Amino acid sequence: MQRRHLILGASATGVAAAVALRPGDRGGAHDAYFQTLARALQDHPAQPTLVVDKTRLQANLRRIRTLAHSKLPLRVVVKSLPSVPLLDEALTAWQTERAMLFNAQQLALIAKTRPQLDLLLGKPLRASAARWALEQAGNSPAALRTQWLVDSTALLADYRTLAQGLGRPLRINLEIDVGLHRGGVESAAQMTEMLTLLRNEPLLEFAGLMGYDAHLAAIPDLPGNRSQALAHAQARYADMLALARQALGSASGAPWTLNAAGSPTFHLHDDQHAPNELSVGSAAVKPLDFDKPSLASLEPAAFIATPVLKTMETFRLPRGAETVSALARWWDVNQRQALAIHGGHWLADPVSPPGVQASGLYGPSSNQQVMVAPPSVGLRAGDWVFFRPRQSEAVFLQFGPLAVFEQGRLDAQWPVFPASA
Numbered sequence: 001m002q003r004r005h006l007i008l009g010a011s012a013t014g015v016a017a018a019v020a021l022r023p024g025d026r027g028g029a030h031d032a033y034f035q036t037l038a039r040a041l042q043d044h045p046a047q048p049t050l051v052v053d054k055t056r057l058q059a060n061l062r063r064i065r066t067l068a069h070s071k072l073p074l075r076v077v078v079k080s081l082p083s084v085p086l087l088d089e090a091l092t093a094w095q096t097e098r099a100m101l102f103n104a105q106q107l108a109l110i111a112k113t114r115p116q117l118d119l120l121l122g123k124p125l126r127a128s129a130a131r132w133a134l135e136q137a138g139n140s141p142a143a144l145r146t147q148w149l150v151d152s153t154a155l156l157a158d159y160r161t162l163a164q165g166l167g168r169p170l171r172i173n174l175e176i177d178v179g180l181h182r183g184g185v186e187s188a189a190q191m192t193e194m195l196t197l198l199r200n201e202p203l204l205e206f207a208g209l210m211g212y213d214a215h216l217a218a219i220p221d222l223p224g225n226r227s228q229a230l231a232h233a234q235a236r237y238a239d240m241l242a243l244a245r246q247a248l249g250s251a252s253g254a255p256w257t258l259n260a261a262g263s264p265t266f267h268l269h270d271d272q273h274a275p276n277e278l279s280v281g282s283a284a285v286k287p288l289d290f291d292k293p294s295l296a297s298l299e300p301a302a303f304i305a306t307p308v309l310k311t312m313e314t315f316r317l318p319r320g321a322e323t324v325s326a327l328a329r330w331w332d333v334n335q336r337q338a339l340a341i342h343g344g345h346w347l348a349d350p351v352s353p354p355g356v357q358a359s360g361l362y363g364p365s366s367n368q369q370v371m372v373a374p375p376s377v378g379l380r381a382g383d384w385v386f387f388r389p390r391q392s393e394a395v396f397l398q399f400g401p402l403a404v405f406e407q408g409r410l411d412a413q414w415p416v417f418p419a420s421a
Contacts, residue, residue, distance in 0.1 A: 028357030077281025344369020
């Protein structure tokens with residue numbers, strides 16, 4: 001009898017321990033910010049919408065300029081802010097006319113609409129894409145002075161052929177590997193070979209260097225690890241610049257563009273090393289992937305708002321799998337109810353109301369994503385759910401014009417670029 005009591009007692013203890021491990025209720029209502037945003041959307045068509053908070057955007061832009069070294073100009077990363085009015089906000093706040101482009105379609109568009117800008121490619125386009133962009137841009141001054149990024153001797157030879165075929169000079173910026181190891185010139189021998197080709201071709205003008213250093217924010221933060229990687233990047237940049245000066249002499253005409261950084265690393269640079277300008281883009285709207293300690297003073301300024309289409313009091317998987325959903329409901333109060341939203345399966349995570357999450361059991365859908373939630377959320381059909389994009393560059397192009405939120409209202413729409421890769 002004593003043994004039976006012991007077994008029963010142990011079983012009861014095990015059940016109690018298991019129950020104690022069950023997830024707690026994470027649900028709640030929208031906070032004051034999202035309540036205001038939801039009210040602003042009442043007169044907006046009930047469909048997925050990308051909302052930009054203009055007040056937060058402008059505050060972020062000012063803060064970025066403060067965080068960056070005061071003597072280093074900023075170059076706007078256009079792919080991360082893919083809307084002309086959004087681009088204009090950054091250009092104005094940072095008092096710059098420098099922009100970085102990443103594909104031929106956006107280059108042609110910006111060259112025609114903002115011909116005064118100084119354009120630098122952020123990745124090495126094939127020569128055929130460069131030719132297409134130049135044809136589309138026509139005689140735009142921005143296109144004529146664009147700096148084409150080149151990462152290899154073979155591609156540089158292709159640009160030489162392009163320049164000769166066009167009968168016009170092309171400005172070339174060389175991509176160097178400063179530790180990211182995603183391509184770019186890495187050896188002194190290769191750099192010397194490319195500089196020699198540039199020196200011997202009158203239709204190719206050396207315009208500078210670009211060393212992207214996003215790895216500095218991504219590597220493990222072990223003692224001394226990041227500082228050593230930063231020192232390596234600075235030394236590698238200085239070495240490549242020294243080779244350029246040795247081969248070509250000092251910059252004649254316009255100063256060379258010595259570009260570095262990005263949203264995760266712009267704060268690391270000063271004016272005591274080779275780079276003379278910094279690229280920044282995503283930090284202005286702070287998507288989820290940019291929730292980093294160095295950007296803690298910035299606020300998220302972009303959200304996907306989408307309406308609830310259907311609510312289901314009980315979360316159920318399709319027939320034949322109902323037992324699985326019954327177990328999920330019993331175990332996790334946050335999976336008691338289900339709702340279907342308009343659209344879904346975006347590169348984004350739900351942020352409001354708290355407790356709403358995509359159902360990992362039901363699976364993703366770009367048409368009517370099934371979300372689960374605890375009863376405490378209290379959503380009804382027609383209510384709004386808010387997501388935070390993980391990035392801006394591709395996500396911003398999926399919803400039509402950006403809805404601009406300011407002073408509690410949606411009082412403007414900013415067109416986005418045509419979809420491109």
